[in-house]
Amino acid sequence: RKEVEQDPGPFNVPEGATVAFNCTYSNSASQSFFWYRQDCRKEPKLLMSVYSSGNEDGRFTAQLNRASQYISLLIRDSKLSDSATYLCVVPDSGGSNYKLTFGKGTLLTVNP
């Protein structure tokens, strides 16, 4: 299994749709996980952290299944401004978060 593997995408959805991205990881020792968002030609920015079974922030929900080594990101009521690449990120070392391993990213385009 690759270190971090994401849905290849791209995803094209209409405004208001619900969309989910999946990610699997190989390092079973990882304790925390992140979703970063990257706009075209911009730097990645932290969207959500996931430390236990899941996390919810407004329209965004991240879920973690440690047994299956699987993380998901759900976006409800998608907006045009949600169009971006979503990067699944797994720290290399259990607690220090110093070395982030990124997936290739999943491109989302929300259409009017």
Add this chain to the structure above:
Amino acid sequence: DTGVSQDPRHKITKRGQNVTFRCDPISEHNRLYWYRQTLGQGPEFLTYFQNEAQLEKSRLLSDRFSAERPKGSFSTLEIQRTEQGDSAMYLCASSLSGDTQYFGPGTRLTVL
């Protein structure tokens, strides 16, 4: 703006030339990281510093690459004898110990 800054934002060079990039982290962040991102891929870890000490280097960082953080504040990344395969976005990030990594806007390198 008190975020991570990088200079230059773009660099075009000829194969065989040396280039140097600078990163200024968020003030008081003790950790500084360098990543490289190529088209269609997520960022890949290159190296990181805790204060002035370089604590890990990825095997991606060949002998032609060197990074410094002499006073524990800004950092430089130098690439000697550039090759076309070095063309990429070089991203710098900083954090306060193991907390969230904040990325700079990146330096886009094109080697002709």
